[in-house]
Amino acid sequence: MLLVESAAALRRKPYHRQKLHLVLSGMRHLAAEFPGRVTLVRAETYGEAIRKVEGPVTAYQPGSHAARRMLTELGVEVLPTPAFALSRDEFTAWAGTRRRFLMEEFYRYQRTRFDVLVEGGAPVGGRWNFDAENREPPPKRGALGVAAPWWPQEDEIDAGVRADLDAMDLPAVGEDGPRRFAITRAEALRALEVFVSDRLPHFGPHEDAVLTRDWTMAHSLLSVPLNHGLLHPLEVVHAAEDAYRGGHAPLASVEGFVRQVLGWREYVWQLYWHLGEDYRRRNEFHATAELPRWWSELRPGGVRAACLRTALEGVRDHGWVHHVQRLMVLGNHALQRGYDPAALNDWFVTSFVDGFPWVMPVNVIGMSQHADGGTIATKPYLGGGAYLNRMTDHCRTCWFDPRRRTGDRACPFTAGYWAWLDRHEEQVAGNHRMARAVQGLRRLPDLDEVRVQERDREVF
Missing domain, CATH: 1.25.40.80 (Serine Threonine Protein Phosphatase 5, Tetratricopeptide repeat)
Structure with missing residues (x-):
């Protein structure tokens, strides 16, 4: 078996520090487990390492379109992966x-x-x-x-990985910490x-x-x-x-x-x-806002909304939060604020320890942002403060009030819910699962105030 640690791959994107640790720890543990059967090569690029191998190289189906192209260009035979049940x-x-x-x-x-x-x-x-x-x-x-949960015990291999990562000049985000997975x-x-x-x-x-x-x-x-x-x-x-x-x-x-x-x-x-490589670029609602730096760099200390701050702190500290925080807190906020779906998808790939290019497009482009126009889900996963108040314990101590949609203490999820519906009413009006929400929007007495407030909102 050939394992390659590519320096170029490690520094290509702002990966979470704990994600980098897991990848290197996994490869090095595998090499230690099978001495003589595994060759671990440290090189600048994958291509540099593979070209040095004498004889044919085969690989299982990788986890991205880009990796699949690279293997083909390098003359590597690609076999179906055994990691999934269905072919x-x-x-x-x-x-x-x-x-x-x-x-x-x-x-x-x-x-x-x-x-x-x-x-x-x-x-x-x-x-x-x-x-x-x-x-x-x-x-x-x-x-x-x-x-x-069962927690792993770090060993000398993990210590070596941590020392190597400390010595590299990598654009990593998030906190280092004990290996939890x-x-x-x-x-x-x-x-x-x-x-x-x-x-x-x-x-x-x-x-x-x-x-x-x-x-x-x-x-x-x-x-x-x-x-x-x-x-x-x-x-x-x-x-x-x-x-x-x-x-x-x-x-x-x-x-x-x-x-x-x-x-x-x-x-x-x-x-x-x-669905192919172009699926990642779907953008049904023409969302183009850049991810704010406090989001992309995992610096949520100034975020007042307790649910949003806690979710980003979880990503910062663990590289992981569970599916509801991903969908109904992080994804819901991004949908309401019009963050670019492709940029959001890339953030999930790099910032989550379980994120890979194949994992996120259906989750983010389809399920979370409804940017594919309904190829995956029957409606946008849009929610207001009432849902978060019912399904989380965050609102009890939050500065914002989930019942308010206007004023200084208006919940950004409650107000953002109505502002998003207002902006996209024409696009969702024909969706029967959104009919009740659209009817509620049309009866909203303070819609003009909500529009102005959410257009200019800077505090979350």
Whole structure:
């Protein structure tokens, strides 16, 4: 096996410091685990390293269009990746002539195709989707009170990685910190085991809630080892299914987790390739605002909105926040403020430890920003302060009032919600899922004041 540490790749973009640590730690641990079988080369570029290899080189399907082109130009044979359950040929057959790709339809296909939580062709429990049981607001005690995640122990390899990164002149963002995610096969298996036994039973009910002082809640933290190829999605979902069938985890929690791994993650990978490289540049609402520096550089100390500040602090400190903070706090804010979708997509790729070029376009361009005009989702994921007040504990201590849309203490999410609808009313008026919101906009007595306030807002 040939592993390449490319200095040019490390400094190409402002990656999160902990993301860089994970990538280098994973490669170096693999090289140490298989001495004699692995050659670890440190070079300026990937091409420089590969050209020095005598004989043919093969590689599994990489995680970006750019990497795929590079391998082709270098004469590297590219093989289908073993890191996903469904092959690209099978997905292409399923996609057929579809122009819209609804995840629910794909998810049901996946469940049937791989016989997960299915009996006699029908879903276990009589339903495919238990989302309605997994939307409880956060508990008032401020933490779920579940067993802690399994945390890896750093070793001399991690110490060497940290020293090397300290010595490099890299445009990194975020805080360095203890390695929190599994990056070896043995670590990944242990993290999976602890999640399934201790945390999966509690995952479902509050999976859409956010707590200020409990950043992991009952989430698995398995996206890093999954996206680094250390766990196969089928072994993960089978472990979860076994917990349900053994009476150790409720069906709603297991189904919600299976939906994330066998449904959404596979869907995102397949559509990255199926929709093509131009998908990243879709911009349905013509959003062009630059990301503010306090956002792009992860310096949220001056942000007053508690939900937004906490989410950015989580990215700064861990390189990770869970899916609701990504979608309904960070993505929702970016949608309301008209941030350029492509720039936002790139920020998610570089700032998140589980972010790769294939991971983010469907999540950001499609789901979060609705910049594809509905190829992925049926409506924009737009929300106001009322939603955040119900599903997070942030509003209790926030300077802004989620009930106010005008004035100094007007919640930027509440006011931003109406201002966004006002700007894009014509584009969304024909969407039946937005009909009630548009009707509410037309009855708003202080719309002119909201327009002026949100046009000139500088304080968040």
